[in-house]
Amino acid sequence: MTDDLTIRAAVARRALAQALTDAGDLTDLQWRRAFEEVPRHVFVPYFYAPSGDRISGDDQWFTAVYEDRSLVTHRTDGAATSSSSQPSLMATMLEALAVQDGMSVLEIGAGTGYNAALLAHRLGDDHVTTVDIAEDITGPARDRLATAGYHPTVITGDGSLGAPDRAPYDRIIVTCGLSSVPPALLQQLTDDGFLLAPLGNALARIHPTGPGAATGRFLPHGAFFMPLRHTSTDGVPTRRPPLPTVPGRPSTLTAEAIADNDFRFLVGIAVPGLTWQYDLGENGEITGARVWHPDGSIAQLHPGTTVTETGFRPLWTALEDVHRTHLMADCPGPDRYGITIRPGEQCVWLDSPDGPTRILTM
Structure with a gap:
């Protein structure tokens, strides 16, 4: 490690810790000291760009390492399987x-x-x-x-x-x-x-x-994380099945709705294991999407409100059902939900253990 990198890293760590403090994400003095003193660049000597290119050792790498962003750090068969969290x-x-x-x-x-x-x-x-x-x-x-x-x-x-x-x-x-x-x-x-x-x-x-x-x-x-892997070969994101070629139908679930994190929380509980791809407009807004499940089901939301779906089950129909549930509950955020675990059963409930419940797949 050169003296120049040592100095730059110390400055960058302090700047990152200050940014996290200013944003309200870092309030405890002891954790702030940890962010100021632990060198993130040592743990992320390279990362993978969305294109798949490996980035290391240059200004682009160093700047990204000390920004508030997650970075893909490990790939298996070309798919991202580990990262440095935001x-x-x-x-x-x-x-x-x-x-x-x-x-x-x-x-x-x-x-x-x-x-x-x-x-x-x-x-x-x-x-x-x-x-x-x-x-x-x-x-x-x-x-x-x-x-x-x-x-x-x-x-x-x-x-x-x-x-x-x-x-x-x-x-x-x-x-x-x-x-x-x-x-x-x-x-x-x-x-x-x-x-x-x-x-x-x-x-x-x-x-x-x-x-x-x-x-x-x-x-x-x-809290968006890559899934837990139980073996060294699982956890690789499922390759996208062929896109649907069946006739489309009107969708009650819009691109704006799937960008809502509160709704996506409930989707993650009700239909776990999904992989998403998005079409983005000029201002970064979602204009269309593809979503699929390891069982081979896939749906495509086209620009506008037309959807096509095919596979083991009507996946987009399931998401529309979840969205209706979300709307009927007045669009609750995650902090209105709780979880109860008993031997052989886990369930997520709304507002109280006696409220609306969804059983988790174990």
């Missing part, structure tokens, strides 16, 4: 953990190692464990952590199983998308601990209430 979302999640000195934290989704470094800076190496599915992710993460001066425990394994040998944990933070909460993680919490995880594109803070049981509420923040 710093503002990282700050929101870290502050939502409400950690205190001496607490132990398990992170599911080591990724680049940057978030583990922030945790280790705040709590100390011995109090942080991080897990990811493949050695080609955990190996570089471990090396980068050491380069930056941090040595938390880095484990290669299925994140849904946690790290029972080092349990119990006061906090578990999941930095990959879930369709339901892995029961093994709840078993590794202390009695007064909690798990923070993204479900349906929002964060849920979940407290154990007994053997195999837990309850929690969703936070208002959006």
Whole structure:
């Protein structure tokens, strides 16, 4: 590392921390110090542009690393499978953990190692464990952590199983998308601990209430993450099926509606596992879209309000049903929802456990 890069990075870290503070994403002084002192560029020596080009070592790379943006850092068979999360979302999640000195934290989704470094800076190496599915992710993460001066425990394994040998944990933070909460993680919490995880594109803070049981509420923040991988070869985004060639029909779900994060939260709960592509207008607004599911179903919203769909099930029809539910409930945000977990069942409810409920696919 050259002296020039050292100086530039120190300035960039302070600027990033200030920007996060000004935006209200970073309010805790100790977490601010972590963002000011942990060098993100060490953990993101390169990233992949949307075109697939690998960017590293130049001004474009350095500027992007210290901007508030997520960066794709790992690809499998040409598809993005790991990333460095947006710093503002990282700050929101870290502050939502409400950690205190001496607490132990398990992170599911080591990724680049940057978030583990922030945790280790705040709590100390011995109090942080991080897990990811493949050695080609955990190996570089471990090396980068050491380069930056941090040595938390880095484990290669299925994140849904946690790290029972080092349990119990006061906090578990999941930095990959879930369709339901892995029961093994709840078993590794202390009695007064909690798990923070993204479900349906929002964060849920979940407290154990007994053997195999837990309850929690969703936070208002959006949280878009790549899905949890259970093996080194799964989790690769499904390739887009052939576009529908059937006749179109009018759609009750508009391009403007699918851009609404509150609606998309409910979609993520009701129809998990979707992949989206968008057509954008001159001002960046969504004008059309394609959405598909691993079961082979695909729908295309054409400019205007015409939709075509084909495959295993009428996917767009399912989304229209979800949108009607959303409208009938007065378009609630994620923070009006909660989750109840019992052995063999997980359900998300609106306003109270007695309110409208959707069962999660486990």
